[in-house]
Amino acid sequence: MMDRGRITTRSPLELLRRVGILPPLLIVLITFFNIQNPIFLSTLNVLNVIRQTTYLAILAMGEMLPLIVGGFDLSIGALIAFASIISTTVMKGGMGWYEAPVFAPTIMVVMGCSAAILASLGIGMINGSVIAYFKVSPFIVTIATMTIVGGITFIVSRGTNVFGLPDAFHEVLGAGTIGGFPIPILFMIGIAAGMYVLMNRSYVGRYFWAIGANVRAGTLSGIATRKYIILAYAISAFLAGISGVLLTARVGSGEMTLGAPLMLRAIAAAVLGGAAVGGGRGNIPGVLLGAFFITMMSNGMNLMGLGSFEQAIAVGFLLILAVATDQYLLRPR
Amino acid sequence: MTGNHEPLLQMRDITKTFPGCLAVDNVDFDLRCGEVHVLFGENGAGKTTLVNVLSGVYPADKGDIYISGKKVSLRNAHHAQSLGISAVHQEFSLIPELSIVANLFLGQELGSHGLLDKREMGERAVTFMKNLALSFDVDLNEKIAYLTLAERQIVEIAKAFMRDTRIMILDEPTSALAETEKLSLFKIVARLKEEGKGIIYISHVMDEITGIGDRVTILRDGKKIDVLENREDITEAHLIKSIVGERKREIYPELGTEITNKVLEVNNLSTKSGLKDITFDLRAGEILGIGGLPGSGKSNVGRALFGLDKITEGEIIMSGEKLPKHLTPSDSLKRGLIYSPADKLEGLALCRDIKENQSLPVLLEKFAVRGFIEKAREIEAVREQIEKLDIKPDDMNKELQYLSGGNQQKVIIARGFLKGATIFIFDEVTRGIDVGSKIGFFELINKLAKGGAAIIYISSEIPELLHLCHSVIVMYEFSIFKQEDHKELTREKLAHYLFALEGRALK
Known part of the structure; x- marks a missing residue:
């Protein structure tokens, strides 16, 4: 019988092919870490891992889109620091203008965050436009914007971190909860839900996949491919802006070097989650799992008492293992 | 003259199949020193497959190859080259990002201790190109990417001649060349002959075949049909007759008779890709065939109608509405025209x-x-x-x-x-698929037309054009050479039109 878009009974290998190597690998590693240190699966630690995952997950969901349309976005790390400095500078500037009326700090927080996120969005649109219209390699374009954005960040901050922000910023966006749920996690859930709908329920996701798989097929199907390539980079930068603002709220000050290691981890998370370098593949649940996997790895190894260099080596090996396995399993038979 | 009769190359019982397709079927082929041996036949007759086997692109399923009487088994293209087999393929093998010099010396670079001797290579390349006497006025340090198609073809030919060659394969070497360049190429071929090399020459151009061919082997449906041993036998009439002959019958459905209103009108269409002054009508229920040799521009007609080739002049009217000059695929799709490209991928x-x-x-x-x-x-x-x-x-x-x-x-x-969709454009829809599926497609397309759709059927297969279509346009050098109703058309006529030989009487 023909199936109606559902998984029917398949061999174990076929099943593995469907879900990828990540879920079984996760199960193995969770068991391993928990044997090493039973604290690993305590409620507190699990919540901690999820909270730490938030920023990386939002970033990786964005990074997934340039990967799906067959490109790269290397500027998102720089955008985190950029969003951090822009948002806090605007907030602080505003604080000076108002002589402490009651609502002012809240308004300033909103303005600061909006300014940072919109500026990031603008940079993403520039990335996308140059890539789509001038056919410059995404690698070059986003490296270039990375250095430009880094320079702007430095000039705006004058080389110092930004302190003295409204209390509400950290208290609400950084450490606040609604109904017991940390606000950053709620952001992540909201964004994940939105992105899932975009990718799986709307036509936009289909277009992203199709363009990445074969841009000529997209053109032949009457799709304005350039528009969607720009959209992919715009969303990527937009989410980097949000992630940057949330991370800034968490640390409580505008920091010039925030998020530097996150860019490579975001790409790793997306690729681990099934996004193909070269385009055409990638999905939200996979990317979330990928982000969780990377955070969990470092948490588990922390609990084991491994240093960050040993961790880096282990993560690197696992990345190669996971991607190589997927590549092998996905080969046409 | 045919030179001495020592066999330079013997291919025996060569058979090569691709999934669903017997490309070369038990073919024998001989090449002597100092001769130009032409391979002739329709598209898909197996010419290119046969020379690809010889140049080591892929192995034959069956059969033996002897060079100067010694049996060889070709491992890959590099191995074939080392045995003195060079080829100018239809598809270019140049690397766009490298200079002409670097391409000429690719795989046989000069130098020592792992360092390239660029000056030596540059000087040798200049001398070599001068000796070739092809009219080629380009800086040899230029990247391939910046060359015109004709210039690339010259470099491709030069590259093949650079190697120490005993057997030279030329697969449609003149398709992008101007007249003077062709003459230079023929001079080189003549020189190779004098030096006792063997040349395998594939071409669709009658004058070339009758002009330089010493012998002609005729292939049809992967089989060897005939060998014209004497120069006197190599005439247009002979060649045309040879590809017209009976062949395995494919089953074609009966054509629909209900051809109604005009759905598409193309007036004096010219494109940036080179189409000149294309004019035709298409009606609902009609299957309009477009045929032509490779490089005749037949595919470009479909591409232009779908908004893939830029239109420079003329107009397209679809169901009474004039289409915008800057046509995009989405414009065409919106109006119910869908295009299936020759390259399915x-x-x-x-x-x-x-x-x-x-x-x-x-x-x-x-x-x-x-x-x-x-x-x-x-x-x-x-x-x-x-x-x-x-x-x-x-x-x-x-x-x-x-x-x-x-x-x-x-x-x-x-x-x-x-x-x-109401208008379907199919470009080489049956290329590379097995006979069973082909018949299925013929029925499908026929039914589609009977249901009121209008169809443009672009194909290089003579029987398909002849039996599947109500009317056939034959393209030659990016213009319409002839349009004729299927009732008037015969295999002979169609073959003549394809080679632009209208009016010349068969001997």
Whole structure:
């Protein structure tokens, strides 16, 4: 019988092919870490891992889109620091203008965050436009914007971190909860839900996949491919802006070097989650799992008492293992 | 003269199959020192496959190759080259990002201790090009990417001559050359002959074959039909007759008779890709064939109508409405015209599934409500097409890369059905698929026309043009050479038109 878009009974290998190597690998590693240190699966630690995952997950969901349309976005790390400095500078500037009326700090927080996120969005649109219209390699374009954005960040901050922000910023966006749920996690859930709908329920996701798989097929199907390539980079930068603002709220000050290691981890998370370098593949649940996997790895190894260099080596090996396995399993038979 | 009669090359019982297609069937082929031996036949007759076996591109399934009487088994293209077999292929083998010099010396660079001697190579290349006497006035340090098509072809030829060659394969070497360059090439060929080399020459141009051929081997459907041993026998009449002869019969459905209103009118269309002054009409229920040799511009007609080639002059009127001059694929799709490209891979997203590939062009229009996809409706529609077209496998979640060529083609046709298209353009729809599926396609296309669709059927297969189409346009050098009704058309006439030989009487 023909199936109606559902998984029917398949061999174990076929099943593995469907879900990828990540879920079984996760199960193995969770068991391993928990044997090493039973604290690993305590409620507190699990919540901690999820909270730490938030920023990386939002970033990786964005990074997934340039990967799906067959490109790269290397500027998102720089955008985190950029969003951090822009948002806090605007907030602080505003604080000076108002002589402490009651609502002012809240308004300033909103303005600061909006300014940072919109500026990031603008940079993403520039990335996308140059890539789509001038056919410059995404690698070059986003490296270039990375250095430009880094320079702007430095000039705006004058080389110092930004302190003295409204209390509400950290208290609400950084450490606040609604109904017991940390606000950053709620952001992540909201964004994940939105992105899932975009990718799986709307036509936009289909277009992203199709363009990445074969841009000529997209053109032949009457799709304005350039528009969607720009959209992919715009969303990527937009989410980097949000992630940057949330991370800034968490640390409580505008920091010039925030998020530097996150860019490579975001790409790793997306690729681990099934996004193909070269385009055409990638999905939200996979990317979330990928982000969780990377955070969990470092948490588990922390609990084991491994240093960050040993961790880096282990993560690197696992990345190669996971991607190589997927590549092998996905080969046409 | 045919030089001495020592056999330089003997190919015995060569057989090569591709999935669903017997490309070369027990062919014997001989080449002597100092002769030009022409391979002649229709498209798909097996010429290129045969020389690809000889140049080590792929191994034969069966058969032996002897060079100077010694049996050889070719491992790969590099091995063939080391045995003195050089080839100028139809597809270029140049690396666009490297200079002309670097391409000429590719794989046999000069230098020592791992360092390249660029000066030596540059000087030798200049001398070499001068000796070749091809009119070539380009700085040899220029990158291939900046050369015109004709210039690339000259470099390609030069590269083959650079090597120490005993057997030279020239597969349609003149298709991009100007007259003077062709003459220079023939001079080089003459020189090679004098030096006692053997030349295998594939061409569709009659004057070239009758002009430089010493012998001609004629292939049809992968079989050797005849060898013209004497120069006196190599005449146009002989050659035409040889490809016209009876061949295995494919079954064609009876043509529909209900041809109604005009749905497409093309007036004096010219394009940037080179089409000149194309004018024709298309009516509902009609299957209009477009034929032509490779490089005749037949595919460009389809591409222009779909908005893929830039229009410079003329107009396209679809159902009474003039199309915008800057036509895009989405303009054409919107008006119910769908195009299936000659290169199937161009139209398909191989790593996505059947469902997504089928519904891609119609997603917004048919299945999306306020941007959201109504999956149940989509699945229903896709499933209906899978059943109707008998797409295998019938699992709509299967990625396209796991489908056969014929089934991939069906997915593209399904798009047209989903779209409710009224005009279908098929470009080489049966290329590379087996006979059974071919017959299925003929019936499908025939039924489509009987149902009121208008069809443009671009093909290089003479029988298909002859039996499947109501009327046939033959392209030559990017213009319409001739349009004729199928009732008037015969194999002989069509073959003549393809080679632009109208009016010259058969001897």
